[in-house]
Amino acid sequence: MPISMGMPIRTLAHLSDLHLDLSPQSDASARALVEALQAEAVDHVVVTGDLTHQGGHGEYHRFRDIFAPLLDTGRLTFIPGNHDRPGDDAGCAWMEGNKVRTVETPGLFLVCVDSTGAHNRNYFASHGALSHAELDAVDAALEAAPRGALAAVLVHHHVLPLPEESFPERLATLLGWPHAAELPLGAEWLTRLQGRCDLVLHGHRHVPRERVLEGAGGRPLRIYNAGSSTELGRFRMFRHSAGRLQGEPSWCRSSVPEQPRTAGHNVRPALQYLVAQIGIALF
Numbered sequence: 520m521p522i523s524m525g526m527p528i529r530t531l532a533h534l535s536d537l538h539l540d541l542s543p544q545s546d547a548s549a550r551a552l553v554e555a556l557q558a559e560a561v562d563h564v565v566v567t568g569d570l571t572h573q574g575g576h577g578e579y580h581r582f583r584d585i586f587a588p589l590l591d592t593g594r595l596t597f598i599p600g601n602h603d604r605p606g607d608d609a610g611c612a613w614m615e616g617n618k619v620r621t622v623e624t625p626g627l628f629l630v631c632v633d634s635t636g637a638h639n640r641n642y643f644a645s646h647g648a649l650s651h652a653e654l655d656a657v658d659a660a661l662e663a664a665p666r667g668a669l670a671a672v673l674v675h676h677h678v679l680p681l682p683e684e685s686f687p688e689r690l691a692t693l694l695g696w697p698h699a700a701e702l703p704l705g706a707e708w709l710t711r712l713q714g715r716c717d718l719v720l721h722g723h724r725h726v727p728r729e730r731v732l733e734g735a736g737g738r739p740l741r742i743y744n745a746g747s748s749t750e751l752g753r754f755r756m757f758r759h760s761a762g763r764l765q766g767e768p769s770w771c772r773s774s775v776p777e778q779p780r781t782a783g784h785n786v787r788p789a790l791q792y793l794v795a796q797i798g799i800a801l802f
């Protein structure tokens with residue numbers, strides 16, 4: 520860990536949307552990401568949901584196996600995404616029954632927010648949901664952020680409108696369905712976070728994005744979508760010291776090149792979900 524002006528410079532890596540599906544390809548992509556994280560000696564790693572592709576316990580166990588070097592050393596924080604809720608509902612237990620909880624590590628204060636809901640048990644209802652009570656809970660959590668720590672909110676779903684990335688998303692928006700929309704209270708939430716928080720880190724959409732909003736007291740609020748780290752073969756790394764970001768984040772590449780997923784990656788589980796629902800209805 521480098522030292523600058525007497526204060527250590529720490530690193531934070533942001534990954535998301537691993538969509539581990541037990542295939543050799545997704546295993547190899549995830550293992551390569553962990554190797555890159557270890558090579559960078561990253562201080563802490565966050566994964567903002569959709570760790571699994573179908574919410575299976577087997578997929579989650581594969582995640583724990585591959586990311587064990589980071590989990591076993593207390594350097595990994597993760598939250599659920601909509602893909603972690605169908606199937607076995609592996610993601611249901613990850614927040615221990617809380618919609619909002621905090622994690623403190625040296626120089627870092629993380630507010631973990633669960634934007635998934637029971638509606639995500641339906642494979643097709645992929646949108647997020649947050650209530651005013653949950654925004655209040657985030658406010659209260661940030662009150663406890665220590666001075667001198669970088670404050671980051673982790674949430675799976677996007678908080679601002681983003682371009683649709685697939686035909687089903689375009690169709691849902693065209694029909695006025697909520698499936699591809701940003702969090703309904705997203706804009707209000709960001710207004711509440713400005714000046715009180717440094718980072719909002721999310722995923723859900725697979726193309727990386729970033730946005731900077733001015734905040735009170737010269738404390739900007741930076742919003743980053745990691746994209747799908749296994750698909751991209753890369754992740755952002757932030758450097759911070761004494762509660763301040765040090766420059767712009769950098770992209771770190773793994774040894775596995777970018778490999779865009781085909782539509783079939785989502786069609787297969789969608790068909791499996793439909794068959795299971797028909798089975799339940801008939802029997």
Ligand SMILES: [Fe+2]
Pocket residue numbers: 569600601602645675722723724
């Ligand atoms: Fe998602």
